[in-house]
Amino acid sequence: MLPRKSRLKVGDYFEIGAAKPIQIIKKPLFSVRVYRSSLGFPRCGAVISKKLDSRATVRNRVKRAIFDAFASQVDKLQPADYLFFPSAGMAKLTRSEIMEIIKIGNNYELREDNLIL
Numbered sequence: 001m002l003p004r005k006s007r008l009k010v011g012d013y014f015e016i017g018a019a020k021p022i023q024i025i026k027k028p029l030f031s032v033r034v035y036r037s038s039l040g041f042p043r044c045g046a047v048i049s050k051k052l053d054s055r056a057t058v059r060n061r062v063k064r065a066i067f068d069a070f071a072s073q074v075d076k077l078q079p080a081d082y083l084f085f086p087s088a089g090m091a092k093l094t095r096s097e098i099m100e101i102i103k104i105g106n107n108y109e110l111r112e113d114n115l116i117l
Contacts, residue, residue: 002071008045008081022080029090029101035081042077044070046084053091062090065098073103 023034037043046066048059066084090098 002067030086033083037081065095069099069102
């Protein structure tokens with residue numbers, strides 16, 4: 001389970017959403033926007049709309065899987081705010097498939113050559 005301090009609160013979404021992301025990662029089933037953070041540890045958030053699925057149970061299952069994938073690899077990430085945007089295809093996947101797709105590791109490494117300035 002992801003510790004509370006590592007989760008972005010809903011109010012933080014609006015605060016960081018006004019800022020320009022330093023990196024945008026697009027995959028077939030989701031995208032991730034990475035924002036600068038001065039807190040010294042990575043935080044995760046997920047924006048899950050009703051387009052994903054009209055049922056709240058499905059949306060919550062996807063969100064929990066995203067947070068679990070993030071928690072399992074949080075020690076490999078640089079301090080930043082990571083905001084996930086899953087697409088509708090993710091609702092059809094199982095929890096283990098979602099966690100496999102969102103392997104964080106080197107995919108979200110903040111490198112100078114792919115930063116948006």
